[in-house]
Amino acid sequence: MHHDAILIGAGMSGLAAALRLALFGKDVVVLERHNLWGGLNSFYTKDGHAFDVGLHALTNFVPAGTRGAALTKVLRQLRIRHAELKLGQQRHSELRVPGARLRFSNELDLLTSEIEREFPGQVDGFRRLVSLVESTSLDEEPGAETSGRAVLEDCIGDRRLVDALLLPLFYYGSAREDDVDWTQLTVLFRAIFLEGLSRPEGGIRPLINLLVKRCKRAGADLRLSAGVARILTKDGRARGVELESGEVLTADTILSSAGFVETMELCGEEVAAAHTGPADHGRLSFLEVISVLDTPPAELGFGAATCFYSTREPFRYRRPEGTIDPFSGVLSAPTNFEADRPPAEPLLRATVLANPAPWLAFGEDEYRAAKDEACERALAEVDTLLGPWQSHTTYRDSFTPRTVQRFTGHRAGAIYGSPRKRKDGRTPIDALVLMGTDQGYLGVVGAMMSGIAMANRHVIAPAASSPSSTVEVRA
Numbered sequence: 001m002h003h004d005a006i007l008i009g010a011g012m013s014g015l016a017a018a019l020r021l022a023l024f025g026k027d028v029v030v031l032e033r034h035n036l037w038g039g040l041n042s043f044y045t046k047d048g049h050a051f052d053v054g055l056h057a058l059t060n061f062v063p064a065g066t067r068g069a070a071l072t073k074v075l076r077q078l079r080i081r082h083a084e085l086k087l088g089q090q091r092h093s094e095l096r097v098p099g100a101r102l103r104f105s106n107e108l109d110l111l112t113s114e115i116e117r118e119f120p121g122q123v124d125g126f127r128r129l130v131s132l133v134e135s136t137s138l139d140e141e142p143g144a145e146t147s148g149r150a151v152l153e154d155c156i157g158d159r160r161l162v163d164a165l166l167l168p169l170f171y172y173g174s175a176r177e178d179d180v181d182w183t184q185l186t187v188l189f190r191a192i193f194l195e196g197l198s199r200p201e202g203g204i205r206p207l208i209n210l211l212v213k214r215c216k217r218a219g220a221d222l223r224l225s226a227g228v229a230r231i232l233t234k235d236g237r238a239r240g241v242e243l244e245s246g247e248v249l250t251a252d253t254i255l256s257s258a259g260f261v262e263t264m265e266l267c268g269e270e271v272a273a274a275h276t277g278p279a280d281h282g283r284l285s286f287l288e289v290i291s292v293l294d295t296p297p298a299e300l301g302f303g304a305a306t307c308f309y310s311t312r313e314p315f316r317y318r319r320p321e322g323t324i325d326p327f328s329g330v331l332s333a334p335t336n337f338e339a340d341r342p343p344a345e346p347l348l349r350a351t352v353l354a355n356p357a358p359w360l361a362f363g364e365d366e367y368r369a370a371k372d373e374a375c376e377r378a379l380a381e382v383d384t385l386l387g388p389w390q391s392h393t394t395y396r397d398s399f400t401p402r403t404v405q406r407f408t409g410h411r412a413g414a415i416y417g418s419p420r421k422r423k424d425g426r427t428p429i430d431a432l433v434l435m436g437t438d439q440g441y442l443g444v445v446g447a448m449m450s451g452i453a454m455a456n457r458h459v460i461a462p463a464a465s466s467p468s469s470t471v472e473v474r475a
């Protein structure tokens with residue numbers, strides 16, 4: 001069967017692209033290998049507990065109607081009303097490095113005043129950094145990458161403050177070790193510090209359900225358990241796909257959210273060998289421990305919605321030597337967001353860097369033992385920040401790079417994909433386009449923006465490929 005577009009993957013980028021294309025009357029089919037929507041950003045129920053996988057916080061919070069903001073553009077292009085997301089804002093979050101604790105909220109003034117208090121000589125440098133971020137324009141044109149860390153260090157002279165600011169920028173979206181491309185940094189800085197964090201009521205499920213319902217209503221064909229085994233190419237152009245079931249579908253354009261290396265591999269060994277190298281492989285993955293508590297974290301003295309921490313100096317954001325690096329991470333407490341209807345159970349989620357190699361190599365028994373040991377080590381370090389809280393744990397679950405690889409197909413569980421992003425979505429194969437993680441917009445809102453931008457640019461208005469036209473094509 002022939003389609004205008006085939007989309008590989010029903011994560012946030014695939015679902016947003018599908019809805020965008022279907023609203024434009026395009027004949028689109030989404031092929032998802034799993035039996036569940038959402039990809040990296042999904043949900044599950046275990047022993048009666050409902051968990052989200054990839055949502056601590058929705059970045060890019062702005063009030064309804066805020067002009068020019070990413071969230072406003074995404075919602076407008078998908079014809080979703082802001083109120084439908086029922087977003088509860090963070091009360092505050094925290095950055096913690098040895099000897100300093102900075103709160104931030106969805107008002108930049110709080111972070112500025114906290115910097116003034118903890119690092120009095122650095123506030124002018126911070127303001128200069130904010131101006132630089134605000135004056136950097138976002139586009140989808142490929143360009144030379146600049147070290148984001150170097151720009152930050154140029155503005156701010158105190159190493160601990162640099163570490164504190166880099167913590168969320170790395171943890172919420174850098175695929176590079178110890179650095180992030182400057183343009184990417186500006187996207188993340190806006191998303192986290194200039195706009196802010198919120199949580200949809202009910203977590204990620206209502207948002208995914210909304211996208212799926214709207215896609216179906218607009219006429220998109222969404223297929224679960226429909227893994228793509230091969231992308232069919234002829235004369236350097238993608239023509240269609242063969243599913244794991246053997247079924248063949250063809251299309252004018254194929255958009256893939258599987259990742260750059262993974263997508264090249266679907267085109268065959270020769271294509272992968274010719275166009276990918278070690279620099280394309282993501283090296284960073286994470287272990288997350290989710291603790292169900294009998295008491296809300298705020299009542300145990302932890303009032304932050306998220307807390308980005310490093311207990312050692314300097315903060316290292318690299319593949320650890322052993323199974324995990326417990327000395328930095330993110331804590332997330334869903335009950336510390338404003339909500340008309342708070343989450344059913346108080347949770348505390350702790351995410352730390354993990355080395356995929358041992359996790360993928362372990363046998364089953366070894367894997368389970370290593371998981372227990374790594375969770376204990378990660379939480380022991382959290383104790384140094386929060387004091388005693390673990391006695392309030394009633395249930396615990398965790399996932400590792402192995403879980404991420406198994407459920408999303410991302411090699412080595414590399415959540416942020418390849419360090420080399422392809423901003424225009426182009427691949428060496430004509431009519432085969434990347435969207436999502438390896439195109440370069442990360443996170444939930446970023447992935448949706450990526451799906452929309454690539455759908456606009458390569459399917460809806462391929463001739464008008466200027467940056468503004470890609471995100472601004474109106475339905």
Ligand SMILES: Cc1cc2nc3c(=O)[nH]c(=O)nc-3n(C[C@H](O)[C@H](O)[C@H](O)COP(=O)(O)OP(=O)(O)OC[C@H]3O[C@@H](n4cnc5c(N)ncnc54)[C@H](O)[C@@H]3O)c2cc1C
Binds near residue numbers: 037444
């Ligand atoms: C633990 C964790 C915490 C996170 N926390 C946050 C957060 O707090 N805030 C935030 O904004 N973001 C967060 N993220 C990141 C966010 O979830 C992702 O950036 C975003 O969901 C990526 O979407 P995507 O569409 O690019 O890719 P994916 O979600 O990876 O979607 C790709 C899809 O393609 C499918 N696929 C792959 N290969 C094939 C094939 N051959 N055939 C068919 N289907 C295939 C996969 O199964 C998958 O469903 C987190 C992620 C994780 C894992």
